[in-house]
Amino acid sequence: MNWLLDLTPDEWNAVRLSIKVATVAMLASLPPGILIALLLARGQFWGKTLLNGLVHLPLILPPVVTGYLLLLTFGRRGPAGAFLAEHFGIVFSFRWTGAALACGVMGFPLMVRAIRLSIEAVDRRMEAAAGTLGANPLWVFATITLPLILPGLIAGAILAFAKAMGEFGATITFVSNIPNETQTLPSAIYTFTQVPGGDEGALRLTLISIVISMAALVASEVLARRVGRRMDIE
Amino acid sequence: MSVLVDISHRLGGFAIEARFESAGRLTALFGPSGSGKTTLINMIAGLIRPDKGRIEVDGRVLVDTAAGIFVPKHKRRIGMVFQDARLFPHMSVASNLRYGRWFTPPAERYADLDAVVDLLGIGPLMNRRPAKLSGGEKQRVAIGRALLASPSLLLMDEPLASLDEARKAEILPYIERLRDETKIPIVYVSHSVAEVARLASDVVMLAQGNVIAGGPTEAVMQRLDLLPAEERGEGGAVLDTRVLRHDETFGMTVLGSAAGEIRVPRLAMTTGARVRIRIRARDVMIATEKPTGLSALNILPGTITAISPGEGPAVEVGIDCNGATVLARITEQSRHTLKLHLGGKVFAVVKTVSFDRANTGAGLPAEADG
Numbered sequence: 001m002n003w004l005l006d007l008t009p010d011e012w013n014a015v016r017l018s019i020k021v022a023t024v025a026m027l028a029s030l031p032p033g034i035l036i037a038l039l040l041a042r043g044q045f046w047g048k049t050l051l052n053g054l055v056h057l058p059l060i061l062p063p064v065v066t067g068y069l070l071l072l073t074f075g076r077r078g079p080a081g082a083f084l085a086e087h088f089g090i091v092f093s094f095r096w097t098g099a100a101l102a103c104g105v106m107g108f109p110l111m112v113r114a115i116r117l118s119i120e121a122v123d124r125r126m127e128a129a130a131g132t133l134g135a136n137p138l139w140v141f142a143t144i145t146l147p148l149i150l151p152g153l154i155a156g157a158i159l160a161f162a163k164a165m166g167e168f169g170a171t172i173t174f175v176s177n178i179p180n181e182t183q184t185l186p187s188a189i190y191t192f193t194q195v196p197g198g199d200e201g202a203l204r205l206t207l208i209s210i211v212i213s214m215a216a217l218v219a220s221e222v223l224a225r226r227v228g229r230r231m232d233i234e
Numbered sequence: 235m236s237v238l239v240d241i242s243h244r245l246g247g248f249a250i251e252a253r254f255e256s257a258g259r260l261t262a263l264f265g266p267s268g269s270g271k272t273t274l275i276n277m278i279a280g281l282i283r284p285d286k287g288r289i290e291v292d293g294r295v296l297v298d299t300a301a302g303i304f305v306p307k308h309k310r311r312i313g314m315v316f317q318d319a320r321l322f323p324h325m326s327v328a329s330n331l332r333y334g335r336w337f338t339p340p341a342e343r344y345a346d347l348d349a350v351v352d353l354l355g356i357g358p359l360m361n362r363r364p365a366k367l368s369g370g371e372k373q374r375v376a377i378g379r380a381l382l383a384s385p386s387l388l389l390m391d392e393p394l395a396s397l398d399e400a401r402k403a404e405i406l407p408y409i410e411r412l413r414d415e416t417k418i419p420i421v422y423v424s425h426s427v428a429e430v431a432r433l434a435s436d437v438v439m440l441a442q443g444n445v446i447a448g449g450p451t452e453a454v455m456q457r458l459d460l461l462p463a464e465e466r467g468e469g470g471a472v473l474d475t476r477v478l479r480h481d482e483t484f485g486m487t488v489l490g491s492a493a494g495e496i497r498v499p500r501l502a503m504t505t506g507a508r509v510r511i512r513i514r515a516r517d518v519m520i521a522t523e524k525p526t527g528l529s530a531l532n533i534l535p536g537t538i539t540a541i542s543p544g545e546g547p548a549v550e551v552g553i554d555c556n557g558a559t560v561l562a563r564i565t566e567q568s569r570h571t572l573k574l575h576l577g578g579k580v581f582a583v584v585k586t587v588s589f590d591r592a593n594t595g596a597g598l599p600a601e602a603d604g
Contacts, residue, residue, distance in 0.1 A: 129320040131307040132279050133383045134337030140308075143333075147324045 011201060013180050014188035015208055021096055021184055022164035025104035026157050029111055033156060037115035058170075059109040067173025070102055074174075098175035099182045103167040107160035114159055118152020119145070151224045158220035162213055185209050235419045237261065237387065241277060241287030241297075250274070250443035258436030259598060260413045260420040262429075262451070265440030266462035271423045274440075275389050278421065279314045280307030291387050308337070313380030313418075317392040319372040321364035327375050328360040334383025345384045353415065354378045354408055370401035374408060381418070388412075390422045394429060402429075403591050409433055410596040427468035431455055431512040432595040456559060458515060458550050459542065466545065470514040471561045474597050477507045486531075486586060493555035493582075497531045498589040508597025515550060517588035518562035521581040522572050532584040534560060538576055541569065553582050560584075 007015070039045075040052055058066045074081040074092045084090040092098035122145055130140045146153075168186040175182040177191060189205045192198035236257040243250045250270040263271040276282040278289055280296070283304055289297040291312065296305045313334075321330050331351070335343065351357050354374045364372060373393055380388060393409070394402045406429075413420060413433065424430050430437055430451065437454040439447040441462075447454050451472055454460075458469040473496075475489040480500060487501040489509055496511065503509060525533065539559065540552030549569050551562045560582045574580065 123320075125316070125318070125320055126322060128281055128307070129314070129316060130322070130333070132281070132310075132312065132314040133334035133379065134308050134311065135333075136306075136308045136337075139337065144322060 007204065008201075010179050010183075011188065011205060014183050014185050014205065015212075017096060017099075017180070017183065018165060018185040018209075019212065021099045021103055022161050024097075024100040025107060025164040026111075026161040028100065029104045029108050029160055030153070030157060033108060033111040033115055033160075034153070037112050037119055037156075040112070041116045041119040055112050056109045058106050063106065063167070063169025064173050066105060067102060067170035070098075070105065070170065070174040074098070074101060092175070094175050094178060094182060096175075096181055099171050099184060100164075102170040102174045103164035103184075104160070106167050106170050107163035110163055111156040111160040114156030115149065115152050118149040118155075121152075122148045150227050154220055154223050154227065158216055161216050165209065165213055165216070235292050235387075236290075237278070237292075237419070237421060238288070238290040239274060239278065241274075241284040241289065243273065243277070243282075243284045243286070245273065248443060252440065252443065252445050254438045254445050254448050256421075256436045256438065256448070258419070258434070258450075260422055260434050261436045261438060262434035263421060263423045263438050263440060264425070264427075264430045264434075266425055266464070268442075269425075269440040270443040271425075271440050272391055275314075275391050275421060275423050278387070279312055279389055280305065280310050281314075294386075311338075311342070311383070311386050313383055313385030313388045315373070315376050315380050315388070315390040315393045317395050319364075319369075319376040321367075321372055321375055321379070323364055325364075326360070327356065327362050327364065327367070330364065330375060330379050331356075331360075331382050333379060338384050343384050345382045347382060350378050350381050353411055368401070369397050370404045373397065373401075373405055377408070377412065381412075381416070385418060388418045388420045390420060392423050392425070395425070399592075406432065406595060414596065414599050425462065425465070427455070427461060427465045428512070428592045431470075431472045431593070432510060435598050455512075456552070456561065458544070458561060458563075463545075467516055468512075468514060469561070470512050470517070470593075471559055472510065472512050473558055473560075475509050475511060476597075477501065477503050477505050477509060479505060492558040493534045493536070493560060495532075496534075496584070497586045498594055499586065501594065503596070508599065510595050510597040511589060512593040513560055513584055514588065514593065515561040515563035517584055518560060519583040520551060520553070520562050520564055520568070520572065520574065521583055522574075522578070524581055525583065528583065530583045530585045532582075532586065534582045534584070536560065536580060536582055538574060538578045538580060541574065541576065553580060555582060 036055060072078050076093050081092055092101050127140050127144050130144045135143065166186060171184060172187055177183050177187045185205055189202050192202035236255060238255045240253040250273055252270065252274060263274060265271050273282060277284050284297060284299065286299050295303055296310055297303060354377060356374050356378055359367060359371055359375065367375065394405060422433060434451045436449065437451050438445055439454060439460055447457055447460055455472045458466065461469045473491050475491040475496060478488045478490040480487050485500045486497050489496045489498060501509065534555045536553040536555035538551060539554045542550050544550045544563055547565045548563050549566050551564060551574060553560045553562060562582060
């Protein structure tokens, strides 16, 4: 067992970085994810199909294409990248933030789908009842809609996290494979497989990868069950 | 306190054209399903925007399409009790009850949690989740939740329709207390003659989206011809009476009414209490002379004031018994045999056992404070 836990500093960094990137990607995509899911579930507007298609694009495009598009838009010379760097000092290219962006974008359709389904399942008559009790639409959302879609939110967040943990193509295309900066677990495993004698390291990271993903899944199950029990929905 | 509704609205192929005004303690919107009563109450609550018209509560304009006024539901301060209760599943009973309070400006909070919990008998339920409540309990909590938002008007949309008879009987007394012990006016949607006759001070009768009658319950309920076909058998005179005394030997209560003494099965009410009874027209027999050797205990002398054709072989006879009108449904053959005619002196005969929980309830208090 010793060889399994005896990680080199670079391997530890890859593990830590992966968790950081996946967590940030998940948390940062939650607010826009909820907003877009709301729009798609309840909005009646021109271009809804287009928005829906756009959101799902990362799911159907080859990840390399998504990564390249991110490089074009959020790279140093890209329109969005240049703007953000100049006005807010946020740089994506070849930084871990870029990896988080790539992972977030790749997981976004999964998150939106899960949240959208749970919003569509909300009994809108509950919201009407809250309205007659004096709650304005914002309060209705915060006190009725949000708690009722919590299981969907958790499911969507965990899906996005798991997707981020496994993201490879878009990340490596957008921010490359720099140890300590953008080398996440999949990139590190890939690197190991490219050098002679790297099998042991690749296997170690693979097992760690499995453990983290399983832990996330179990955590989401436990959380969802807790929320469900609290609500007592039969 | 008054409610004024004057709207016209189109829902697919269904048109509603309704106008009514009521200042009653409990105004019933009464009609068969599909008559537009739920649509009307949803408009008062602000859940439906009428195509055209005006809605006022106590002089406050909530809707005036001509002036472009539409007060959103959360600013109306109108409580609503839905047929399906709609308790929030993610909150305890206590949190459900307190929900409306958060959104009520402190100066306008008049409802007291303890008093409401006591009024509705929901104290033991406070820590439970809505999913763990019976239908009747859910409905009581829903009433409490609406009350605790300190509304200026309480709307109830068929609150008993989805409950069985036992649960209905459980809740009716609470609604009577609500009507008699709080000052909040109530608009109550129902398709049941039994509920309306028992609860309402005023009735607005609807059919196919139009108001076909309106006024005090006793007067409107005389119009048996306006009742929906499936409710006709329940129709009859509504009388406000008082408990004179109890007859413990035979387990009866003697009520005093303008028409004379009426004996009903023993009521759990104190002497002097107001009781409202509904005498179903089909439970009333007519005799041309005072019957003897008859088991029925209630024999009320009166004068025939109306004879109108009923359904099938039936005629409906209105009998003025010293100011109170009693309705009887008899066959055309009996009318012919007895030679009943307007102005004829007759006796209305009603069996004591024809009174039950469905047609005997607490009477409305006198209109002292309006």
